[in-house]
Amino acid sequence: MAGHPPNGDPQAIGKLRNDLDGAIGVMRDNMRTMAERDAQLHDLEGKSNTLNVASGTFSAHASRLRREQEWQRCKTRLAIVGVFGLIIWLLILWFAAGHRMTFLGISLGIAVIAAPLAWVCVRRWRRLEEQEGFRDVDSI
Template structure:
């Protein structure tokens, strides 16, 4: 009877050890997952910082391009306005000179 009791106790101990080993395995997996997550978060943080720098560079370049094309557009309007004034002056001079003839 003592032998059967020892066998049952040993069996329970082995079952508990198996459960402990299973829990230890799960905990190791969880620790590894947390470490991988931390690595991925660090990579995402680095990429976010890079994107922020790139966005500031883009804003600066976009501002320069906008100003460049604004002044090109203004230059074109000044040329068109100047031509319109010249044409008006020519028409006025021509019409005034025709009235005197």
């Protein structure tokens, strides 16, 4: 009786085969579902990486734009102060009729000192902007 089940019931063998086929079907469905989830996770990871790069680029551009706007505001303020300073200088020149040469000499001395200082400040500002700009791009 080598090929027969211990109890020899063919219905029991059929039932066991059906149960086994059902379990194999469930396992195949589970494997298919796991493969789909794996593909979805890889897709989500790719989208996450793309979003990360895009947000880094956006942040770098926003920082650069902020610095450019700050520089524009600074130039506008300097222009306004310069215009008011020129008006005040002209008024003093007008009212200091007896001491114009002395006033012009003092004004020229102040300009000789102020111009290089302003030039150094502008160069330093731009150098700092460039260094920060490179740091923003490298951080992406």
